[in-house]
Amino acid sequence: MKFELQYRPSHALATVHLAPGETLRAEASSLVSMTRNLQVQTSFRGRAGSGILGSLKRGFLGGESFFTNTFTAVGQGGHVSLAPKLCGDMVVHELTPPEELFIQGSSYVAAPDSVALDTEWQGMKSFLSGESLFFLRAYGAGPVLLNAFGAIQPIDLDGELILDTGHLVAFTGGIQYEITKASRGWIDSFLSGEGFVLRVWGRGKLYVQTRNPQEYGRSLGKRLPARQA
Amino acid sequence: MKHEVLGGADYGLLQITFEAPGERVVAESGALLAMDSEIEISTSARGGLLGAAKRKLLGGESIFQNTFTAKAAGQRLWLAPPVEGELKAIELQAGEVFYLQSGAYVAQLGEQLKLNTQWGGVKGFFSGVGLFLLKVEGPGTVFFGGYGALHPVVVDREGYTADTGHIVAFTSGLNYQVRTFGGMKGLFLSGEGLICDFQGHGTVYLQTRDPHLLADFLHPFRPVQSSNS
Numbered sequence: 001m002k003f004e005l006q007y008r009p010s011h012a013l014a015t016v017h018l019a020p021g022e023t024l025r026a027e028a029s030s031l032v033s034m035t036r037n038l039q040v041q042t043s044f045r046g047r048a049g050s051g052i053l054g055s056l057k058r059g060f061l062g063g064e065s066f067f068t069n070t071f072t073a074v075g076q077g078g079h080v081s082l083a084p085k086l087c088g089d090m091v092v093h094e095l096t097p098p099e100e101l102f103i104q105g106s107s108y109v110a111a112p113d114s115v116a117l118d119t120e121w122q123g124m125k126s127f128l129s130g131e132s133l134f135f136l137r138a139y140g141a142g143p144v145l146l147n148a149f150g151a152i153q154p155i156d157l158d159g160e161l162i163l164d165t166g167h168l169v170a171f172t173g174g175i176q177y178e179i180t181k182a183s184r185g186w187i188d189s190f191l192s193g194e195g196f197v198l199r200v201w202g203r204g205k206l207y208v209q210t211r212n213p214q215e216y217g218r219s220l221g222k223r224l225p226a227r228q229a
Numbered sequence: 230m231k232h233e234v235l236g237g238a239d240y241g242l243l244q245i246t247f248e249a250p251g252e253r254v255v256a257e258s259g260a261l262l263a264m265d266s267e268i269e270i271s272t273s274a275r276g277g278l279l280g281a282a283k284r285k286l287l288g289g290e291s292i293f294q295n296t297f298t299a300k301a302a303g304q305r306l307w308l309a310p311p312v313e314g315e316l317k318a319i320e321l322q323a324g325e326v327f328y329l330q331s332g333a334y335v336a337q338l339g340e341q342l343k344l345n346t347q348w349g350g351v352k353g354f355f356s357g358v359g360l361f362l363l364k365v366e367g368p369g370t371v372f373f374g375g376y377g378a379l380h381p382v383v384v385d386r387e388g389y390t391a392d393t394g395h396i397v398a399f400t401s402g403l404n405y406q407v408r409t410f411g412g413m414k415g416l417f418l419s420g421e422g423l424i425c426d427f428q429g430h431g432t433v434y435l436q437t438r439d440p441h442l443l444a445d446f447l448h449p450f451r452p453v454q455s456s457n458s
């Protein structure tokens with residue numbers, strides 16, 4: 001399986017080349033094009049046994065689609081091209097056991113079936129913040145394709161960092177995190193416009209995106225005509 | 230007349246330099262960015278009002294087009310597509326046919342270039358992201374734009390499949406068929422809805438972002454209309 005990234009960073013396109021029999025799972029809305037010899041299966045995403053409920057939970061809470069398409073090259077090699085919804089870059093993170101990767105819900109695009117995905121519950125605080133702070137936990141061996149809104153900035157962490165929840169793409173498992181208020185007091189936190197931030201510490205790699213989709217949506221949405229409730 | 234495409238894959242821009250008085254360029258209304266002062270603009274419903282209305286209804290392009298006529302040599306004209314993305318030029322020989330997705334048309338050179346709206350099939354119609362096509366016939370040059378980069382794919386005897394929301398243009402020599410993705414289940418669950426199978430020999434141009442997905446993303450951010458208004 002080979003990942004080819006073009007048109008970076010603003011309008012990145014990922015073409016995933018599959019050898020005969022290789023399988024890629026991709027977020028439902030990410031398909032751009034594919035060769036004719038790919039067998040496609042649409043399914044609820046989830047670990048074994050989690051079924052529809054697991055998928056719905058992820059969909060509502062993670063801000064991503066409920067469904068996964070599974071592409072398998074039949075007979076000969078083939079490729080599938082994928083792109084995210086919004087403008088921005090994509091990056092491939094190579095997972096090697098026992099490393100885990102925590103991925104912000106809407107930042108995940110695709111991975112082979114050698115990579116397992118699981119949902120992490122972030123508790124009530126993430127709800128209050130209005131940010132979709134749901135993580136997918138990826139583990140196993142193989143490449144994971146991530147997308148970002150804007151450019152992707154990798155950060156090597158050895159220590160502690162405060163970051164805005166809306167700019168997070170992913171981080172490796174050696175990093176601990178907690179959701180905390182931005183300022184000392186609740187009122188300051190609210191007024192600062194930062195609300196909740198993520199405090200991370202430990203050793204590992206972080207990926208951040210240079211724009212925040214929620215802020216983008218809010219800044220444009222208020223200029224659009226009202227919709228029916 | 231000379232033409233040059235500037236601006237790269239993210240922000241394509243067309244620069245025309247007229248070499249003799251009387252030379253003309255026809256462009257989609259709204260495409261003008263800037264021009265020297267010795268250029269005359271006339272607005273017309275090209276192909277007659279009825280033809281233009283048909284194109285508006287079926288192809289989504291505007292009824293009116295602007296004709297820019299140079300009154301002196303050396304005059305410059307700059308044209309740009311509406312959304313962020315690449316711009317490409319295709320030179321067509323006499324009788325050579327090129328198909329453009331509705332909305333991708335930016336401008337054309339050549340007095341004999343023909344522009345017609347072609348019915349793209351009933352499935353395209355229902356999707357709302359439909360395959361209404363502008364059929365362009367040479368001789369002449371047509372300029373077209375997309376959302377994101379314009380990614381060319383050469384189709385040979387094995388065929389190729391693309392998401393309808395990402396198809397911008399394709400050359401003649403290709404047959405296409407729109408179908409639901411993965412059957413009925415795919416239509417409702419996979420997020421893709423409709424895809425298009427190409428057969429034959431030619432080139433398909435894909436845009437690396439789908440404007441419908443951006444609209445879907447922004448929709449929840451719109452203000453909500455109060456029930457008593």
